Amino acid sequence: MTAGRKTNTGSIHWCTPEKYVTPITNFLGGISLDPCSNEDSIVGAEVQLLSGGIEHNWDNYETVYVNPPYGRNGKTSIYDWLKKCHITNSEIVALIPVAPNTKHWKEFVFNANVICFLADTRLKFLINGNTNNKGASMACCLIYWGNRREEFIDTFSEYGNCCAAC
DSSP: OOOSOOOTTOOOOEEOOHHHHHHHHHHHTSOSEETTOOTTOOOOOSEEOSSOTTTSOGGGOSEEEEOOOSSOBTTBOHHHHHHHHHHOSSEEEEEEEOOTTSHHIIIIITTSSEEEEESOTTOOOEETTBOOSOOOSSOEEEEEESSOHHHHHHHHGGGEEEEEOO
């Protein structure tokens, strides 16, 4: 997904491109929960929450994929989403902007199992159903919380530089 980002398209839904949906889905063996979904999402999780995803109990799902709002969206921010990733007992992959100087990186990302800095310098999210856009204005990465560190690194190294988190 996700909501919270606006461009000159007027869309707040920046959906994960198929280039990453397929390997994430394959790695996880399917996605049980997408708490940040929207009607344009192609993630195809078993449960797709269009709202209320941060309040939902994620521990009931084996695998979770999170492409959270990058800015403040009502009462929540990316900090809240990454905190939820960090404390949940599910296998989780999140797509987020690279911002290592932020509080959420220092508290939650650097304590994840793996960080994969994507080689796409301007990731072309699906906006209004297409990738015909300039791409993101920031570098993005995949964050992994789970027990298959080496398998994650092997799978996603072709997409960027993956390393065990600090």
